[in-house]
Amino acid sequence: MKNLFIIGTPLQLINAIEAVKHFKLSNNILVIVHRSLEANRVQMDYLKSLYKWEEIIDVEYSRHSSIFKYIDLVKYLKKYSYKYIFISKLEVVPKIVIPNVTKENVFLLDDGVLTISIYENQIKPNKINKYDFKEIRFLFFGLNIKIKDKINLFTCFDLEPINGIEIVKNELNFLKETYxxxxxxxxxxxxxxxxxxxxxxxxxxxxxxxxxxxxxxxxxxxxxxxxxxxxxxxxxxxxxxxxxxxxxxxxxxxxxxxxxxxxxxxxxxxxxxxxxxxxxxxxxxxxxxxxxxxxxxxxxxxxxxxxxxxxxxxxxxxxxx
The missing domain is CATH 3.40.50.11110 (Sialyltransferase, C-terminal GT-B Rossman nucleotide-binding domain)
Incomplete structure (x- = not known):
């Protein structure tokens, strides 16, 4: 089985590497959703070199419709089954990948303020399945959009394991031991x-x-x-x-x-x-x-x-x- 990481910022990438080390994972696929901030891209180009990924998939975010790009990504990722999927936010790419691939565990990685927001506003009240048109339109292409998995957390924050989710403490040991x-x-x-x-x-x-x-x-x-x-x-x-x-x-x-x-x-x-x-x-x-x-x-x-x-x-x- 493989493991899948879907990230978009340097901090998320650092925490992805920490997760690889903490859970002792191999066969890891990294999906990077690139946005317009050039500083992100420069930093992540460096951070990618800190760990040898089995495969790196770059997805260019567009303000215009990227629906066919995302559909192709899901079709490609469906070829494998996953022990772990790690995401950094509940946005369009992870929200259509998670319901459409075979996996055992889903974890949220830290992304600063956003982690607190997702925990308090979506995970804690059990409202992870809120959709807008960007997600609903994937139904017309035969994809599922409802997430039935528990969203666990791999986090530096001391949060309560509510609704049966698992909270795994991220002590940033890889960074500490390396540097x-x-x-x-x-x-x-x-x-x-x-x-x-x-x-x-x-x-x-x-x-x-x-x-x-x-x-x-x-x-x-x-x-x-x-x-x-x-x-x-x-x-x-x-x-x-x-x-x-x-x-x-x-x-x-x-x-x-x-x-x-x-x-x-x-x-x-x-x-x-x-x-x-x-x-x-x-x-x-x-x-x-x-x-x-x-x-x-x-x-x-x-x-x-x-x-x-x-x-x-x-x-x-x-x-x-």
């Missing part, structure tokens, strides 16, 4: 993880003001690591901050891998609501993890509330600026 040796403790710098700015949550001037407050509060150099989705305009604004204690470093890879590859053991990391804080706390047990919460008066969505709940459960420090 963590000889890492040097970095007490000199504070690493701030950026996030694509949503001005309904944090105004641009407040965002920048808080960064300046961090410099004043800690009197340490702030290394700002942009999210791959941040705009060039925002990066330019941040790069123009005139302080010897502030520097923007565009790493072009998952932050977890950046620290590991460069033998950096970060001792202090801060973000607003990056779920990379969870993975970093899993790898770097001695690192001080802090977050700046969105003001209470702001209309924040339930996913963000759940993230802050997890941050508090993990014992992360909330900063008041």
């Amino acid at each position: 963590l040796q000889n890492a040097k403790n970095n007490y000199e710098n504070i690493y701030f993880l950026g996030h694509p700015l949503n001005e309904s949550l944090v105004k641009k001037d407040v965002y920048i003001s808080n960064l300046l407050s961090l410099i004043e509060k800690f009197n340490k150099k702030i290394i700002y690591i942009p999210h791959r989705g941040e705009t060039k305009e925002m990066k330019n604004i941040l790069s123009s901050i005139d302080s010897p204690l502030f520097n923007v470093v565009d790493i072009n890879m998952p932050v977890e891998l950046y620290f590991l590859e460069n033998k950096i053991y970060p001792m202090q990391v801060i973000a607003y609501y990056s779920t990379a804080l969870i993975t970093l706390s899993t790898i770097y047990k001695e690192c001080e993890i802090s977050f700046i919460s969105i003001p209470n008066g702001t209309s924040i969505d339930r996913d963000l509330i759940n993230i802050y709940k997890i941050f508090n459960q993990e014992g992360f420090q909330e900063l008041n600026l």
